[in-house]
Amino acid sequence: MSFDKNRVIIFDTTLRDGEQSPGCSMNHEEKLRMARLLDDMGVDVIEAGFPIASKGDFEAVHAIAGEAKNAVIAGLCRTVKKDIEATAEAIKPAKRQRIHTFISTSPLHMKYKLQMEPEAVIEKIHECVSFARNFTDDVEWSAEDGSRTEDDFLCRAVETAIKAGATTINIPDTVGYATPEDYAARFRMLIERVPNIDKAILSAHCHNDLGLAVANSLAAVQAGARQVECTINGIGERAGNAALEEIVMAIRTRPDRLPYTNNIQTTMITQVSRALSDVTGFTCQPNKAIVGANAFAHESGIHQDGMLKNAQTYEIMTPESVGLDKSELVLGKHSGRHAFRKKLEALGYKLGENALEDAFARFKDLADAQKKVSDDELIALVAQNVAHMERKGI
Ligand SMILES: [Zn+2]
Numbered sequence: 001m002s003f004d005k006n007r008v009i010i011f012d013t014t015l016r017d018g019e020q021s022p023g024c025s026m027n028h029e030e031k032l033r034m035a036r037l038l039d040d041m042g043v044d045v046i047e048a049g050f051p052i053a054s055k056g057d058f059e060a061v062h063a064i065a066g067e068a069k070n071a072v073i074a075g076l077c078r079t080v081k082k083d084i085e086a087t088a089e090a091i092k093p094a095k096r097q098r099i100h101t102f103i104s105t106s107p108l109h110m111k112y113k114l115q116m117e118p119e120a121v122i123e124k125i126h127e128c129v130s131f132a133r134n135f136t137d138d139v140e141w142s143a144e145d146g147s148r149t150e151d152d153f154l155c156r157a158v159e160t161a162i163k164a165g166a167t168t169i170n171i172p173d174t175v176g177y178a179t180p181e182d183y184a185a186r187f188r189m190l191i192e193r194v195p196n197i198d199k200a201i202l203s204a205h206c207h208n209d210l211g212l213a214v215a216n217s218l219a220a221v222q223a224g225a226r227q228v229e230c231t232i233n234g235i236g237e238r239a240g241n242a243a244l245e246e247i248v249m250a251i252r253t254r255p256d257r258l259p260y261t262n263n264i265q266t267t268m269i270t271q272v273s274r275a276l277s278d279v280t281g282f283t284c285q286p287n288k289a290i291v292g293a294n295a296f297a298h299e300s301g302i303h304q305d306g307m308l309k310n311a312q313t314y315e316i317m318t319p320e321s322v323g324l325d326k327s328e329l330v331l332g333k334h335s336g337r338h339a340f341r342k343k344l345e346a347l348g349y350k351l352g353e354n355a356l357e358d359a360f361a362r363f364k365d366l367a368d369a370q371k372k373v374s375d376d377e378l379i380a381l382v383a384q385n386v387a388h389m390e391r392k393g394i
Helices: 014-018 028-041 055-067 081-091 107-114 118-133 151-163 180-193 213-222 244-253 266-280 301-309 337-346 353-369 375-392
Strands: 009-012 045-049 072-078 097-104 139-144 168-173 201-206 227-230
Touching: 009 201, 009 244, 014 028, 014 045, 028 045, 028 055, 028 266, 045 055, 045 081, 055 072, 055 081, 072 081, 081 097, 081 118, 097 107, 097 118, 097 168, 107 118, 118 139, 118 151, 139 151, 139 201, 151 168, 151 180, 168 180, 168 213, 168 227, 180 201, 180 213, 201 213, 213 227, 213 244, 227 244, 244 266, 301 337, 337 353, 337 375, 353 375
Parallel strands: 009 045, 009 227, 045 072, 072 097, 097 139, 139 168, 168 201, 201 227
Antiparallel strands: none
């Protein structure tokens, strides 16, 4: 995909892991709309669905594959031949196709979920990855519950998958159990111990059960992973997946600590985030990083005053960089005169000192009574203000 050793492949699974979370299901047209946006935004790999799961999933993957301009289109499948065949069929129209196959490797999952002996799991990996390579030379293999898999067994499984032809090796933290340090150590261990590791790209896939999905993903990149699997707005099973926008903006904002490149056009982030909220009806909490309604909003007087003097005083990235017009100075009871005057000017009102004082005093009363003062209320307040001053003979 790229020979830049610091290039991070952004693998978006909004339409697969994200879509399978409660309340986030999307219909055919909605999936196509999201896939077009993801492709335009520069996502490298779009995991479009799980073709064997349903006829609808198969059709959506097939349609997305037919439309994709640049992105690799991936379909997920178990290590079962008929799953792999269905996926190969679904992604066939894509210019660039990937089969993503997975099997659990942790003792807990092998014993209770798969009810398979470890040796049989190793055989299955070899058999299914080789089989998938008959359809495409881009095959990803995932060690489900990888963060709870024993080191020796994980090394064997990874070596087997690469030998069978896997070109990407994903080590998911399926249950959101990892911490940045131990997750990074897992990648370093694989790089050190697996003899053919240089023949594959390592990938991180993190869940946010402990609120660590983005931190874990970035720790994996620092340890040598060069693909991150993530979703828009961090949607996904349970507490969600690592949020694409947070990973990308962390890399962009802190090149001193995270000297990596990627292909995402960050100015599309807001648009894509809102489109997803629109199709799923799943809005972000206001304080959500990067895309929450308050992510670039300032209310406190001290912060607003600083922002008006120089935005860098309280902003580490510009709203324009994620496609927002400008930061919002929210007028509320914490706001000061400076922001109040600026806001009125922006609305077309230039008041003299006395009039401003008068309006400001009544604005504070209103802001005390309610949490936020809207532009319409401000306009009404200034209109009242004129009448008020006339009565007072100012
Ligand atoms: Zn997942």
